[in-house]
Amino acid sequence: MTAILDDGPQKPLRSRLVTRGGSGYAVGTALSDFSTGMAMWPLWMRLGWNDILQRYRRSMLGPFWLTASMAIMVIALGVLYAELFNTPIHDFLPYLCVGLLVWNLISSFLIEGGILFTGAESYIKQIRLPYSVYVYRSSWAKLVIFAHNFVIYFGVLLYFQIWPGAVALLAIPGLLLVLLNGAAVTLLIGIISARFRDIPQLINSIVQIVFFVTPIMWKPELLRTRSYIAEFNPFYHLVEVVRAPLLGQLPSANTYLAVLLITLINLMVVGAFFARFRSRISYWV
Numbered sequence: 001m002t003a004i005l006d007d008g009p010q011k012p013l014r015s016r017l018v019t020r021g022g023s024g025y026a027v028g029t030a031l032s033d034f035s036t037g038m039a040m041w042p043l044w045m046r047l048g049w050n051d052i053l054q055r056y057r058r059s060m061l062g063p064f065w066l067t068a069s070m071a072i073m074v075i076a077l078g079v080l081y082a083e084l085f086n087t088p089i090h091d092f093l094p095y096l097c098v099g100l101l102v103w104n105l106i107s108s109f110l111i112e113g114g115i116l117f118t119g120a121e122s123y124i125k126q127i128r129l130p131y132s133v134y135v136y137r138s139s140w141a142k143l144v145i146f147a148h149n150f151v152i153y154f155g156v157l158l159y160f161q162i163w164p165g166a167v168a169l170l171a172i173p174g175l176l177l178v179l180l181n182g183a184a185v186t187l188l189i190g191i192i193s194a195r196f197r198d199i200p201q202l203i204n205s206i207v208q209i210v211f212f213v214t215p216i217m218w219k220p221e222l223l224r225t226r227s228y229i230a231e232f233n234p235f236y237h238l239v240e241v242v243r244a245p246l247l248g249q250l251p252s253a254n255t256y257l258a259v260l261l262i263t264l265i266n267l268m269v270v271g272a273f274f275a276r277f278r279s280r281i282s283y284w285v
Contacts, residue, residue, distance in 0.1 A: 094247055
């Protein structure tokens, strides 16, 4: 006698999310991954918040330890470099403060991207979730930490009695562009790092170099005739698109054009890379 097993009504093929197997450029599956992952926002928001709680478990100040260390760093470097560059501290310290806040957000995407998938190995091997969930989870946790550190900016405004005005609202779309680029880059680094485990160490070294060649602790005006060094630095424009509005200044057209171009290139490259190698992630971690 032959037994007939009834698995119940089958879901339409279009609604199934395939997370393993396959080859080639699965563009449709990649897009489905992003949309399905976004719809699962209660999950990745909770996972991201849990990451922060686990990192600072049994700590009295929790994430505010980062805020305290950042505040000390801003004050110490602000006083020192204002003297070295012979710049009024009321002009230099707010510039340094916002620059460090945005740079820490950007660098966290680069540095922590290496463990995006390898750090979630237990989840990937035990439960089928869209890979974009891990990207959203990481980006949300970084945004929460950025919000904690942003308290320093308000303290600087109050101390120096600075009011940026309505132009500060332009920092919101600038921040969204930074988050979009950060999420894209961290996805790219996460995929490559899952295959080649030496990539995180390489990224750490590169980030240290980029920090010193990016106008964060110094202003582009100091380059004088060689200001092109800053203009051709993509990280400068990513920082400036948020920093300038928060300091009451309108970002230049070159900055907006550069950021939009960077975003377009990032989305195209990372999208193609994700569509091509998405099916191999579970085998690499």
